[in-house]
Amino acid sequence: MNVQGCDGSVLLASTPGSKAEEDAGPNLSLQGFSIIDQPKAALEKRCLEGVFSCADILALAARDAISFIGGPKWKVHLGRKDGSVALASEAITNLPADTLNYQGLINNFAKKGRSESDMVVLSGAHTIGLTHCFKVTPRLYNFPGSSTGSDPYLNSTFVVAEKKLCPKTQSAAGNFIHMDGTKGGQTFDTNYYSNVIAHKAIFKSDDALISTSSGRTKVLSLASSQSRFFSSFAAAMEKMGRVGVLTGTQVKS
Template sequence: MLGAFGSHSVALRPLISRIAIAILQLVSTQLANAQLQNNFHGVSCPGAEFTVRSVVDIALGKERGLGAGLVRMHFHDCFVNGCDGSVLIDSTPGNPSEKDAAPNFGTLRGFEIIDAAKAQLEANCPGVVSCADILAFAARDSVSFLGGIFWLVKSGRRDGNISRASDVVNNLPGPSFNLQALTQSFLAKGLSQTEMITLSGAHTIGQAHCAAFTDRLYNFNSNGSQDPSLDPEYAKRLKLLCPQNNTNPNTVVPLDPLTADIFDNSYFTNVVTGQALFSSDEALFTDTATIATVQSNSLNGFPWSLDFAQAMIKMSEIGVLTGQQGEIRKNCRVINS
């Protein structure tokens, strides 16, 4: 009997091996196709979101303006090859990264906050929480800190290992885009025109360098005049802040002239009254359909904030890497060796 059992066991080994291989392949496929989840790190790194929020709160408590920087950084990350944390990667000799592309260089802020959160998380649970997840949490926490709505961020993103400056310009909407160009830019990322308008409300916080909008003051449409859609008094104030012969490239102006560090719906009121800073902002007030949405958002802040949260959730899931894709970077600035 023992001999008979042993012979069957030997005969079964190839079958058992095939089953084991099949199970491993199934698990591998499931991991590769994994999706983002609420509280993804609940077991592997309890308190991960609390850690990020604490770091963000401390930083913004010292300098509120960094909140806008983190929201903008998340947007710039997601629109260039998906929300994979690639905007955080430093350039190497001969290989300029996204952060050194023209729209980002010298204007993205808050990298040190992501670094600080990552350092704490690596100390608590090494190799678990991606830089891409940290950035998504930090953007949400910034909005909340500045008085905006709080929303649940699904996590489980993996970090990308490619970051090219050449990918940036053609993926990010510019401050001089008209309505059609803006709409197409967002549609290319799976976001509707209404979601584009909703997300534009993030310009209720932050600041901009003079070079991003002075054509509206001195050379609109290259004809040497002022943009007629600008409120005249607002234009006068802007000219004082950004004179035509200004030689300081670091001069900045708040995007919202009244509540630049409060996340509210005043951006839409600014668009209605001609006090929006960029041509791309005022472009939202050039079409009957978009005008109605802008006016509604300016009058109804709470519904807009709910829409903003939903649009941010959708944006934060653009082109994510999950499962076994990408990596979990040890240092957000450097691809793992």
């Protein structure tokens, strides 16, 4: 989701006087921006420029990419207008940090009108995707108060595997690793939740999902049923796709 809603603003590039949200810290692992240009160009050969928005193409691409790797499909309503503002500062203050605790995650999603259940379900998107080594190395090396050097909360075999992928070198800090490290992040499934339960998740915000009885109950329910996860994820994505949408002659206030 883009910072101000589903308006495609994450595709806007930085300018000399303004750093855009795609260059903000939380978005540095995003890739494939140029891929959106390809269907946009193809559509505009057949239709007038401006008929199809980048925001709609992003929404469709997200649905189709997840479906292509075994995930669910959902209805994507079209007609979004593209945004014209993209500020890195807004990405930093609005996107959920990977260090948030459970209540912090709830509060962050609530700002966009999403529920606690939506938050837990949409966190399941971490079953695919990439992050940088520097996001996990603080938990692998020199963890405060740890006798082993690693975060004692993490599964020990997981730590060994991640250290091989992310050695303690400056050159490795920018290496990409899969957020679903136990299966390679190539299939959309419930494995993320199994990782959370087994203490094999990358982020502290992943760990936070089972830090309360409410969150743990939701995680266990989703982990035990792929059909439940898929139907819940599809419903949550439909709702997310309506956040901050502008259509027709509407403009940002």
